[in-house]
Amino acid sequence: MAESGGLHARLQWRRGALVLDLDIALPPRGITALFGPSGAGKSSCLRAIAGLERGSEGIVRFAGELWQDSGRGVFVPPHRRRLGYVFQEASLFTHCSVAGNLDYGYRRAGQPAHLDREALVDQFGVRPLLARRVDTLSGGERQRVAIVRALLSDPALLLFDEPLSALDAAARDDLLGCLEALRASLAVPMIYVSHAIDEVARLADHLVLLDAGRVVAQGPLQATLTRLDLPPALSEAVGAVIEGIVVGHDAHDHLTELAFAGGTLFVPRRGDAVGSMLRCRISARDVVLTCERQHASSALNQIRSRVVAMAAAEHPSQCLVRLDAGGSALLARITRRSWQALELAPGSEVWAQVKAVALGG
């Protein structure tokens, strides 16, 4: 990758039956998601970057520093890599209070002046928990403590290993909000492992898709998720991620209107203020194509688009159609029969119909 400040890892190793062979390059800013089905090697990859995975061979370079070069016998141990790691289960120290946990890394990092401990404690709402014992916390509280603990160790790279997967829906939503705020306020690059596409669509700027121990695609989020050549294991994830500006709320019908490059979208009402950026994932299977604008359709969103390309889907009855809506990429999964019946071809003008109901959450 051209940017020298990012992370570059080229690693090979064997973990049980899985042979991992990875070559990933990440930008020096923003959130990169490692996404893929269970058992694809996402967590192992993250552990190898942190230096926790024994047996991984290859090169890891971050921000101009060489962390590992097996050929030359270079291996910087995890505690010298300046990274923060948030595990799937919080792994808080049970022999310390919440405050003790927070200060563990903070002290070892030398309590740097640019880290505002009190502000972080308030931002993540852990002030009421400071004196509590770790084993009295709920799952969501533990993860918030774990995130603040990692931030306070003054990391140059933050690693998240499915931090929300063990949480219930409410706690998960709450933490997703915290992470979105973190993305906006923190200059430190983050790598986020997940198998939930909705988390990835909300948080990530950059995407690395893994399947069976290999990188199948990597690049900017929108462009990567609308590729037509992804393996079947990732077919449920493909679809567009639209980033737009909230232009208004309809209090009567409880809808929020979003303006993006290809037009406007109605989504179920969200709390975001007018003028704020909002992301919205449109799954390929929720898009209906028509040749003309429908005047009596229940679909609230009709987006004028042009067919760019078509590719076979994993089921022989279906195909994936890539659309261009004023510069935004959309993806539609339709039957081959419809493709033929509508006489579609690259260049055809179509209307992409999306139920607002499908854009909830």
Add this chain to the structure above:
Amino acid sequence: MPLLSPQDLQAFGLTLRLAATVTVLLLVLGTPLAWWLALTRSRWQRPVAAVVALPLVLPPTVLGFYLLLLLGPHSVVGHLMAAVGLSALPFTFAGLVVASMLYSLPFVVQPLHNAFESVGTRPLEAAACLRAGPLDCFFSVALPQAMPGFVTATVLGFAHTVGEFGVVLMIGGNIPGRTRVLSLRIYDHVEAGEYHQAHMLSLCLLVFSFSALLAMSLLRPRRRQRG
């Protein structure tokens, strides 16, 4: 007649001194060994663990017999010690300490091994990702989290050393003030038909053992949820 004769008290003191010495030495030496057993992936892990467990199944007299041969003045060790100006170990307090350490080894190492294993590698990884080096990880995370194992190891190691008989008889003889410990003294009393004195000492040991086990279970924190 006094409850305990001066000789009985002497045996009592000697036993406590022996058990305390052995327990402290075993905790110091057993901790790194248990740590290694809990974390290593070496193929020597199982053989070493089996050797550590050997005194659990071996008759104490067998252990004592081999030690007598190994440490005696005509053995290699004995010659080496004589060469550097040390007296042979058998029939001395030092010999008793060495023998007791071997005999009580599994009672200290196994609780520590289990404790380190139940702490697991995750807290250590979390500490490493918070900039703690290996030694720092050990003292700030592994040691405090394994504390219940240290309580168990201390109590078991101490109590087991107090109660040994076969090994001390073989390696220590029965020398008043030097190697005559409580269990030997009780045997002497019974042999001499002094059932009253044997009763007193036995009762002391019984109360001590019960108190030790009770203290251990009271000191151990309630089972906590893992964080």
